[in-house]
Amino acid sequence: MLTLNIIGAGRLGKTLAKLAQRSGQYRIGAVVCRSLPAAQQACAFIGAGQPCASVQALPAANLTLLAVPDGAIASVAAELAASGTLAAGSVAFHASGVGEAALLAPLAAAGVHCASLHPAFSFAEPARAAQGFAGTRCALEGDAAAFPVLRDFAHAIGGVPFDLAPGGKAAYHAALSIASNYLVTLHDLAARVAAQAGMADEVAAAVLGGLMRQTLENTLALGPQAALTGPIARGDAGTVARHRAVLLTADDALYCALGRATATLAADRLDAVTQTMLAQALQPVLRAE
Numbered sequence: 001m002l003t004l005n006i007i008g009a010g011r012l013g014k015t016l017a018k019l020a021q022r023s024g025q026y027r028i029g030a031v032v033c034r035s036l037p038a039a040q041q042a043c044a045f046i047g048a049g050q051p052c053a054s055v056q057a058l059p060a061a062n063l064t065l066l067a068v069p070d071g072a073i074a075s076v077a078a079e080l081a082a083s084g085t086l087a088a089g090s091v092a093f094h095a096s097g098v099g100e101a102a103l104l105a106p107l108a109a110a111g112v113h114c115a116s117l118h119p120a121f122s123f124a125e126p127a128r129a130a131q132g133f134a135g136t137r138c139a140l141e142g143d144a145a146a147f148p149v150l151r152d153f154a155h156a157i158g159g160v161p162f163d164l165a166p167g168g169k170a171a172y173h174a175a176l177s178i179a180s181n182y183l184v185t186l187h188d189l190a191a192r193v194a195a196q197a198g199m200a201d202e203v204a205a206a207v208l209g210g211l212m213r214q215t216l217e218n219t220l221a222l223g224p225q226a227a228l229t230g231p232i233a234r235g236d237a238g239t240v241a242r243h244r245a246v247l248l249t250a251d252d253a254l255y256c257a258l259g260r261a262t263a264t265l266a267a268d269r270l271d272a273v274t275q276t277m278l279a280q281a282l283q284p285v286l287r288a289e
């Protein structure tokens with residue numbers, strides 16, 4: 001059985017440790033937080049592990065997870081490397097979405113196999129997260145020597161690992177942020193514009209929710225080009241102008257930026273004249289400073 005040490009038992013650290021413990025394939029070794037009481041509470045939640053006051057006092061382990069906030073990963077790695085507590089040949093990994101394994105460089109220099117394992121999942125609350133984690137995709141990046149161990153770990157906790165190309169972390173995380181965060185921003189924009197139409201909140205929620213769900217299913221099943229419908233896909237510059245006439249300035253800027261990207265997506269179905277008319281209809285308003 002492999003031993004797993006946890007440094008940073010917050011939302012993600014506690015959840016992954018609990019899942020690893022539950023798998024029966026890992027022994028939870030030490031658990032380190034910024035304070036001993038926090039580490040004790042984390043061990044109680046995990047149902048295993050030794051609360052540990054500092055990284056200098058870590059016992060030996062096959063795997064060490066640095067689940068501290070992104071901004072603390074490099075300094076904790078430097079502290080760990082200086083303490084010499086991680087054995088060469090063992091695996092250290094962090095869970096940042098955008099940070100690369102290079103954040104652990106001082107440990108790599110000491111012969112530790114360093115990688116990142118990012119679960120594409122929102123760990124809002126550990127007990128709830130542990131219930132819903134199964135099937136989560138986990139992105140692996142870093143030292144390929146760590147991958148077999150981390151693939152096994154991902155499978156053991158119910159995840160589905162996949163490898164990222166070197167240098168791919170920033171684009172990977174940007175893609176996730178666009179897919180997740182910007183979808184929420186679009187919902188907010190649509191809801192505000194619906195309120196301008198005088199729609200009651202519950203009516204707008206039902207109408208927009210139904211349409212957003214259906215459109216998401218369509219684009220996932222058919223691909224963006226085939227799923228696209230609406231005035232821009234039909235080359236209807238007149239409808240675009242009527243929309244813009246009722247939008248507030250900030251909303252109009254977003255409408256135009258997204259509209260131009262939508263027109264590019266629809267370009268194959270539109271003749272050159274229609275594309276030019278759409279491009280003119282989607283010109284942002286220029287303001288004198």
Ligand SMILES: NC(=O)c1ccc[n+]([C@@H]2O[C@H](COP(=O)([O-])OP(=O)(O)OC[C@H]3O[C@@H](n4cnc5c(N)ncnc54)[C@H](OP(=O)(O)O)[C@@H]3O)[C@@H](O)[C@H]2O)c1
Binds near residue numbers: 094119123
């Ligand atoms: N939350 C998510 O949805 C999510 C999703 C994917 C990836 N991640 C990644 O997971 C990592 C952890 O995020 P999180 O949301 O779990 O953070 P979190 O809930 O804020 O937990 C951070 C933990 O790190 C501990 N900590 C902070 N500085 C430390 C230090 N210098 N030494 C030792 N322990 C320290 C904290 O200790 P105390 O308990 O004593 O405060 C806390 O237990 C990040 O890299 C994040 O990008 C998070």
